[in-house]
Amino acid sequence: MSVVKAKTLMKMELIQVGEYEYTKQDMLGHGAFAVVYKGRKRKNPSQSVAVKMVTKKGIQKASEILVKEIKILRELTALHHPNLVAMHDCMDSPAYVYVVMEVSIFRF
Numbered sequence: 041m042s043v044v045k046a047k048t049l050m051k052m053e054l055i056q057v058g059e060y061e062y063t064k065q066d067m068l069g070h071g072a073f074a075v076v077y078k079g080r081k082r083k084n085p086s087q088s089v090a091v092k093m094v095t096k097k098g099i100q101k102a103s104e105i106l107v108k109e110i111k112i113l114r115e116l117t118a119l120h121h122p123n124l125v126a127m128h129d130c131m132d133s134p135a136y137v138y139v140v141m142e143v144s145i146f147r148f
């Protein structure tokens with residue numbers, strides 16, 4: 041194995057979020073306040089998920105919008121519709137709110 045490849049593998053740190061994990065290399069996209077990574081369920085690695093990591097820093101004014109977004113996601117998830125992205129979990133740490141969802145097959 042080349043040194044570069046070994047260094048790259050070492051950098052692929054698995055970050056755990058509840059029952060899920062992701063690496064920072066697998067970014068799906070980012071918005072104004074969030075970065076979204078492709079991750080997987082730890083107990084079932086074949087199940088891919090999108091982990092949206094929303095920074096709490098500077099979103100005091102927008103936090104109501106985030107709470108509304110999570111509420112809407114919860115309601116849409118309850119519909120169990122194949123064309124709607126379901127939310128699997130939602131949790132927070134002191135610095136971030138994490139929303140774990142299905143990976144959308146549609147381009148944003």
Ligand SMILES: Nc1ncnc2c1ncn2[C@@H]1O[C@H](COP(=O)(O)OP(=O)(O)OP(=O)(O)O)[C@@H](O)[C@H]1O
Nearest residue numbers: 068069070071072073074076090141142143144148
């Ligand atoms: N469930 C998902 N599956 C796949 N990719 C996703 C998913 N959710 C978000 N993304 C990707 O991450 C990007 C950022 O998403 P996010 O919801 O943070 O922001 P946004 O709605 O695109 O923009 P803004 O922050 O301005 O509202 C999206 O544009 C998309 O490329």
